[in-house]
Amino acid sequence: MSFVFAPPATVSVPVVGMPERFPVNRIYCVGRNYEEHAKEMGFTGREPPFFFLKPADAIVAVEAGGTGSMPYPSLTQNLHHEIELVVAIGTGGKNILAADAHKHIFGYAVGLDMTRRDLQGEMKKQGRPWCIGKAFDHSAPIGPITPAAQAGDIAHADIHLQVNGQDRQRSQVSKLIWNIGETIEHLSAAWELQPGDLIYTGTPEGVAAVVAGDTLVGGVAGLETLRIKVG
Template sequence: MNYVITPPEQASVAVTGTEQRFPVHRIYCVGRNYADHAREMGSSGREAPFFFTKPADAVLSAVADQVITMPYPTLTGDLHHEIELVAAIGKGGSDIAVADAPGHIWGYAVGLDMTRRDLQADAKKLGRPWCIAKGFDASAPIAPITPVAQAGDIAHAEIWLKVNGEARQSGRIEQMIWNLAEVVSHLSRAWQLAPGDLIYTGTPAGVGAVQRGDVLEGGITGLTPLHVRVA
């Protein structure tokens, strides 16, 4: 291909146990997919899932057993953590049946949906999109992806986050309002999923602010943990 400018580098994520990388196509996120988090954000009940996106190059790919540095973003004084299970799509499709959805997932990872909470609150008040609050540079830290066959029983895994060694978030994947297969199915009705898509599947309760110098450690049973320092 003969481009008029040099194309940007392909966004990608490390893969556990190998030097190969997972290319990122799109990043989808599910909002309020744990009942306890929905309540702390002022919602209740099993509402239909809703989605938002982040740019592919918002990923901040971590390496196993290393702390990756995330710059504190501009325009905010209220940066929040949201620990999440991330599903990496290996097989695309649209109108995917719930029963078929697991076959489209290549692997899983621990991720953080970092949020400019003050900008999100302002956008909500004005009825505006959340893009500036959710889709900023390095807003999607992610640990190396673990292939499905190596991940164990994700449906019953524990999910947790510590900040400076103090527990902030904890829950179980089975507490999702919409389980992973349902999320993939719903999402595929709105967009045609493609290999390389990442789906951030929602966060349990306990979201809160972080400051420069804080170290975040997130984990999900059976997956490579995520370590992030805010700078």
């Protein structure tokens, strides 16, 4: 097969303890999936889960022990951090039951859903799609993926983010409104999941702005730390 120009390289993420890398297919994100974050965004209650997507090439893959670089994006003056547990899908499927979701999970990683909050807010006011606030270049930093068997009790793990050494976000994965299995059940009813899909499961309270020069260090207990410098 020939192409009119060379196709881009496959986006991939390192895997802990393996020379092979995880090829990325799609990036799904869950909105407002921690109650306290929903409240700080002006919402309350256990609403049905909703999803948005980022392009695969929004990934900034950071090696274990390394520091990734994310350029400060254009058009915004209010870039927000959102620390998240990321679920990496190894076996695809449609209409997956929550009780069976673990069979489809390859592993877990620490991710950041970076958000141009001012642009997102303006689109919301106008009733328009807010891809420009979420799906921009370099908006999905991620650390190495830990295979599920090595990740420990991920459902009860602590999750946190520090900016320049100061706590910004700190919670537990157990506080997800829709847990990992439920999220996969809802998501796979709308899309057929494929190997290589990543699910950013939502962020706890404490989202706030960062500026050029800031260093973000995020963690989920049992997983490799994610370290990013905003350029």
